[in-house]
Amino acid sequence: MTVTKTQVNIPKYAFEQDPSTGNTVFRIKKNDSLVNYRKAEFLVPHRKDYYFMAFIKKGGGRHWIDMTSYTIKPNKFYFTIPEQVTLKEQATQITGVIICFTKDFLALDENHSLRKLPIIENPHHGHELDLTPKDIVFIEDILEKIYLEYNAKGEWQNNMLLAYMEVLLIYLSRLYTEQFSQPKESPDRQLLKKYLSHIEEAFSEFHEVAAYADLMNISAGHLSEFVKKQSGKPAIVHIHERLILEAKRMLLHSDDSIKEIAFQLGFEDASYFNKFFKRLTQQTPLQYRTAIREIYH
Template sequence: MIVDQEKDVAIRQYSLQESSSLGSSVFEITKAGGNLRKLRSNVFVPHRKDYYFLCLVKAGNSHHWVDFIPYTTQPNRLYFTSPQQVQVKEETEPMDVIILSFTEEYLQLDENHSLRQLPIIQNPENSHELKLLPDHVLFIEDLLGKMLVEFNAGQTWRTGMLHAYMSVLLIYLSRLYTEQYQADTTSPDRTLLNRFRTYIDSRYHTLHQVADYADLLNLTPGHLNDRIKQQSGKTAIEHIHERLVLEAKRRLLHTNLSAKEIAWQLGFEDAAYFHRFFKRLAGNTPANFRTTIREMYH
């Protein structure tokens, strides 16, 4: 894979409106039969989407990376990404797909708010692919087909119908997610863990201490740590540190920022401390990690 030697200071982010062929800004569902109309300028360019992206592949394949995992898409599988994941397209080929895209703003609507807690949205395993059995494909394709018709028809109560279809689809996909990745995040006793992870995703670059998140959740640090460890098997600080290391790895791979600059972006005032922090958790120095991961990309 080619690594761009003129990387921007920040990893490029595409909005739904910018990526959409219809100019949609919050929600869109499209079908492409052989000619996938997407941005061509982002091939080999590390980028994030600022929206959730679900793609049912019926035919054709493409090659891409999500974070540090290479994928060659295969027919009759569902691929999905979350806004924070970094993607790189290596090849784009004609494909037969149905694509569903929606933003965080869509999930924050009152009627959709509960969908935010589903595993397919939370994506605790930082995954990207669902392997589907034939009956799964039939169910998902039928449901997406109904959504596509409703989205394009513009009939009375269209929003309510799409919400109903979305609820069924995301719950169904969440069941498949938990079966495949064995991450049963739907149980009531993991609600706090989901909220904690959501806060980390949005504030990891400014808040590094358990006490910071305990304040947001109206808990004492000790109580928060006990409950998070009970629900996940990891301490609260381990979750915070893992998120920081993941983001540091993304920026070491996809930008030419120095380790000192990355440390500053992630809220570390002392570059030497960041160096020790990264080496302790990643088992390698930032410079060595960058060299190794880029060699793997080539």
Template sequence: MYNHASSIPTYSLEQSGGRNNLFDIRLADGTYREHPSIFLTPHRKDFYMLVLVETGSSRHWVDMQPYTLKPDTFYFTAPHQVHVKEEAEPMQGIVLCFTDVFLSTALQQQLKQLPVLQNPDNGHELLLTREDTEYLRDTMLRMVHEHQLRPDWHNTMLQAYLHVLLIYLSRLYTEQFTVPNRQPDRVLLKKFLHLLEVNYTRHHEVAAYAGLLNITAGHLGDVIKAQSGKSAIEHIHARVLLEARRLLFYTDHSIKEIAFALGFEDASYFNRFFKRGYQQTPLAFRTASRKMYH
């Protein structure tokens, strides 16, 4: 299907067809702006992408999970995830893309804490009711209008619309993904997950993250368990294993190279770590998953 590259390239918004590298929203009319070398091979995007699909049936993969686009469905991805578009079928809808830099103001920084951007459950797809579709389409069309005409204060207006859109999507996300009865105030969990995203290749122990947060490992473990339903070490292992699966599936790095990239000095320990998580060796996972894909 494709040649597994020695690394997973990352593309900017402008390289992916956007007008600039900060923000873009457009109506999808069945044509593609991306070069085939981007959407037919494994890659990451350095921006958030939110897509309201009205018609279309393309098959694509996000983090080794296959999806076939469905009408009246909302798709969303974050910068660190790995994409492969398997079939380039025409799609009608609205595509919204923006970067962390666009969220750099104090007000917009608050948006980064919303569930649809944090994506703690690693989801990619939201199912919509007719009312959801109408609301999202109306809001996004207003954003398209602002972005095209660029009247006075259009950036402020776009940020306001984006704020509303992400809150609405986060409500849907919480309904469809989040474990019930989690504590509403999850400040420490958010700080921990942010640190984990930055440091998962260096720190594999709860004590290291507790040190970065200036609290005890026991307190961190208790709070994370209460606020997420999973222990802190489960979060750490899950993040490392996710990246391991990405590298095994999408690249031709050796097991030793992958182990080193993820912070393991001993490849044999990485093999045991991976097998505890997935009940198979890294090599067995790579072989079986690529057979499934092809």
């Protein structure tokens, strides 16, 4: 497994080419026995540079996504997107189907519509979808089609896989929208999504609304008005929430000092970072690190 280091000193696992098919952007696998993870992978926080999805038919287990622990349950659909921090707690006896794919696979979609789907953007930082019996029948059917195509090695294989995946991802996005209560799209909503996308790319560099307004070529007042209208939160709150999320990831999963974390998040003064963190969480960074690690352990 290829591992790289991120700016926050958390290992990042790269997508690996499937030796049996040679596919470098997509992989699907059926599991019907104990998952054989390397011992070194347990209790080690890491990120993936690819999308991961799993339909669990039977079995259980436990893992963490960011600061939330999940007990794996049967007849559920699990997913992560690049950069979420994952930690395995125990091996699991599962029956199900696992799909992994890269941003390059999504780029095969010339209309760029797939990357905008809720299940791909994951604006609510979700990880688990509930499935009805009807959902299970549909998902099992489309997964079987994807699995057969993947192993057929036919001409234009990635195009066929993309077509099947479009159906699956749209279906899952409907479930995501229903279960996470995502507001309906509108032109104003598109502006909000663009703003959130810029924050995701530059939260450690820019901490002020005006900086993002400049990136979007609109006034800070105009941006603030529309963000508040569409999300119900002031524009600055979205920046602060993203900074706090990353700070919590680092405090839990890395051994970097508070000063180092502050610097990596774009704070020149560690004392200001401490005040910022406490104001938003009612705990100092050190208090949070101590408390969350006690829960985790």
